[in-house]
Amino acid sequence: MFFENELVSHLTSQISHLKSHKMNKTIKGGEFLIKETAYQDVFIPEEFDEEQQMIAKTCRDFLVTEITPILDRIDSQEEGLMPALMDKAGELGILGVSIPDQYGGFGKNFNTSMLVADVCGAGHSFAVALSAHTGIGTLPILYYGNETQKAKYIPKLGTGEWKASYCLTEPNSGSDANSGKTKATLTPDGKHYLITGQKMWITNGGFADIFIVFAKIDDDKNLTAFIVEKDFGGITMNPEEHKMGIKGSSTRQVFFNDCPVPVENMLSERENGFKIAVNILNIGRIKLSAAAIGGSREVLSQAINYSNERIQFDRQISKYGAIRYKIAEMATKIYAVESANYRAGQNIDDAYDELVAGGMDEGKAKLKSTEQFAVECAILKVWGSEVLDYVTDEGVQIYGGMGFSAEAPMDRSYRDARINRIFEGTNEINRLLTVDMMLKRAMKGELDLMGPATAVAAELMSIPDFGEEDTTLFAAEKKVLANLKKATLMVAGAAVQKLMMTLSKEQEILMNIADMAGYVYILECTLLRTEKLVSLKGEESCAGQLDMLRIYMVEAVDGVAKAGKEALWAFADGDEQRMMLVGLRRFTKVEPFNVKDARQRVAKQLIEANKYIF
Numbered sequence: 294m295f296f297e298n299e300l301v302s303h304l305t306s307q308i309s310h311l312k313s314h315k316m317n318k319t320i321k322g323g324e325f326l327i328k329e330t331a332y333q334d335v336f337i338p339e340e341f342d343e344e345q346q347m348i349a350k351t352c353r354d355f356l357v358t359e360i361t362p363i364l365d366r367i368d369s370q371e372e373g374l375m376p377a378l379m380d381k382a383g384e385l386g387i388l389g390v391s392i393p394d395q396y397g398g399f400g401k402n403f404n405t406s407m408l409v410a411d412v413c414g415a416g417h418s419f420a421v422a423l424s425a426h427t428g429i430g431t432l433p434i435l436y437y438g439n440e441t442q443k444a445k446y447i448p449k450l451g452t453g454e455w456k457a458s459y460c461l462t463e464p465n466s467g468s469d470a471n472s473g474k475t476k477a478t479l480t481p482d483g484k485h486y487l488i489t490g491q492k493m494w495i496t497n498g499g500f501a502d503i504f505i506v507f508a509k510i511d512d513d514k515n516l517t518a519f520i521v522e523k524d525f526g527g528i529t530m531n532p533e534e535h536k537m538g539i540k541g542s543s544t545r546q547v548f549f550n551d552c553p554v555p556v557e558n559m560l561s562e563r564e565n566g567f568k569i570a571v572n573i574l575n576i577g578r579i580k581l582s583a584a585a586i587g588g589s590r591e592v593l594s595q596a597i598n599y600s601n602e603r604i605q606f607d608r609q610i611s612k613y614g615a616i617r618y619k620i621a622e623m624a625t626k627i628y629a630v631e632s633a634n635y636r637a638g639q640n641i642d643d644a645y646d647e648l649v650a651g652g653m654d655e656g657k658a659k660l661k662s663t664e665q666f667a668v669e670c671a672i673l674k675v676w677g678s679e680v681l682d683y684v685t686d687e688g689v690q691i692y693g694g695m696g697f698s699a700e701a702p703m704d705r706s707y708r709d710a711r712i713n714r715i716f717e718g719t720n721e722i723n724r725l726l727t728v729d730m731m732l733k734r735a736m737k738g739e740l741d742l743m744g745p746a747t748a749v750a751a752e753l754m755s756i757p758d759f760g761e762e763d764t765t766l767f768a769a770e771k772k773v774l775a776n777l778k779k780a781t782l783m784v785a786g787a788a789v790q791k792l793m794m795t796l797s798k799e800q801e802i803l804m805n806i807a808d809m810a811g812y813v814y815i816l817e818c819t820l821l822r823t824e825k826l827v828s829l830k831g832e833e834s835c836a837g838q839l840d841m842l843r844i845y846m847v848e849a850v851d852g853v854a855k856a857g858k859e860a861l862w863a864f865a866d867g868d869e870q871r872m873m874l875v876g877l878r879r880f881t882k883v884e885p886f887n888v889k890d891a892r893q894r895v896a897k898q899l900i901e902a903n904k905y906i907f
């Protein structure tokens with residue numbers, strides 16, 4: 294046991310030890326599968342500094358005072374309410390966190406904007422309006438605009454004086470976003486493009502001042518992006534969509550009828566629109582994961598509180614193992630994905646710093662740094678949104694009949710959660726992209742997947758190493774993680790070799806590989822965060838985190854084993870299949886761990902605190 298001042302000095306020395314560790318910032322997107330990372334090289338949310346915590350507190354206070362009390366009014370789309378709330382958020386600086394100082398913002402790094410998305414993620418429809426405005430609405434101009442465009446639009450977007458929307462989707466062009474039919478034609482005097490077409494599902498459409506519109510000039514193959522002001526003329530819209538959830542978020546069909554857009558409002562270059570759309574979506578995806586985890590934390594806290602209040606069979610339902618199981622599982626999944634969100638956020642910040650130090654223009658570096666981690670962004674979009682769905686579903690269940698009542702909070706959370714698996718690229722598309730992007734990088738020589746995959750194949754032929762067991766803390770977990778990487782490389786490598794050109798059409802197998810890679814990534818991030826935490830605070834104070842790490846490890850092992858087996862059954866046969874199935878069993882071996890007791894311990898801590906505390 295430490296006395297308080299001893300604890301402080303212990304922590305200070307630990308932190309300086311961590312700082313003195315030479316930061317290895319060279320990890321590239323997708324490399325988690327083939328490289329080991331030291332815990333000193335990851336950022337964990339417990340390391341946010343005082344200023345970042347103040348920003349988070351501002352957001353939290355804003356939700357508590359301005360949003361949560363009026364969720365019903367927001368959902369009824371009371372005239373003018375959402376824009377007024379955005380104005381208030383703008384006054385508090387929430388909209389300008391990641392906008393550079395020269396445009397009136399606070400110029401904070403990427404991970405700070407992740408923190409804002411995370412905290413505001415509990416804000417239901419408001420969170421959607423906020424993220425559409427600050428993300429897909431503002432960032433195309435910030436990252437692709439020229440100086441004149443940035444100077445004209447960014448300061449007003451940063452304060453909320455102007456609100457933004459992003460018009461990519463069309464009735465016949467959703468996942469296949471580059472197939473849009475909206476046209477742009479140059480006027481004979483060469484001063485304007487006339488935009489004509491129909492955009493669908495446009496968030497903030499009802500009150501936006503600025504529309505980022507993607508259209509094809511003449512018979513171009515690729516989209517071009519334009520900044521369109523509401524008052525340019527030729528813009529009409531359908532009434533608000535009636536939706537299953539996020540009812541307070543404005544969602545409109547927007548029609549452009551010969552809308553005259555000055556030529557100087559083209560963003561970047563002709564036919565660069567699809568690239569803009571994709572790159573901006575990368576950022577949207579990782580931020581969606583942050584928001585989903587923020588929402589999940591709120592739901593779990595409410596569910597814990599309800600379980601402590603609700604009495605059945607003369608006992609609080611929080612005393613029952615079945616409920617404690619749910620609470621611990623919800624917490625574990627939140628803790629795991631949260632670890633990955635901030636590790637990836639920091640990777641993006643580090644990549645940005647390196648690129649700028651290497652002489653790259655700041656705007657370009659912003660884009661390049663997120664592009665480098667597009668694989669992780671896609672994984673996080675899938676994992677974050679699926680954790681939120683899991684958590685809200687179990688939240689409803691813990692509330693029982695009240696979970697199904699529109700008078701209790703789970704109803705809204707459950708309905709609002711569902712959209713996250715659909716927008717910012719559906720989870721199917723993001724799973725496919727995860728593998729597609731990794732393979733493309735491998736083919737370009739940017740990511741050496743085949744070398745390690747071949748090494749794993751050779752290892753399969755060798756006799757397993759029964760050397761002395763390493764019993765130090767985290768050794769067993771690291772071994773499991775290393776083996777899961779081998780399992781993933783084995784299956785992915787064999788699939789590439791066996792299926793070659795047809796692999797891109799074998800979606801079920803690609804989904805299996807995406808799941809394996811996803812489990813590996815999230816487990817590694819959870820492990821590294823826990824290891825870092827233990828190094829800072831000691832094992833005893835991290836008992837809950839250690840339990841959650843091990844609970845998640847068991848889930849990851851099972852998930853990798855299942856996905857790997859299904860893939861091998863589908864594409865391999867004969868001796869080769871038998872050998873790889875034996876390898877898969879070897880690589881997905883885990884020592885017995887009493888997950889039941891671990892869940893009980895995690896749940897106990899949460900139930901005593903009456904909220905999520907990790």
Ligand SMILES: Cc1cc2nc3c(=O)[nH]c(=O)nc-3n(C[C@H](O)[C@H](O)[C@H](O)COP(=O)(O)OP(=O)(O)OC[C@H]3O[C@@H](n4cnc5c(N)ncnc54)[C@H](O)[C@@H]3O)c2cc1C
Nearest residue numbers: 459460461462467468494495496715716717718719721722
């Ligand atoms: C509330 C809401 C807000 C939105 N906000 C915006 C916004 O602000 N701006 C904007 O531009 N868009 C917005 N969208 C649109 C959203 O991004 C799209 O709905 C989404 O990309 C999916 O497109 P889709 O609806 O056409 O589905 P589809 O593309 O028709 O997909 C239908 C199903 O088929 C699957 N699928 C499609 N193609 C493939 C494939 N190649 N392989 C395997 N499976 C496939 C999908 O995963 C999905 O399960 C919003 C949507 C909603 C519902």
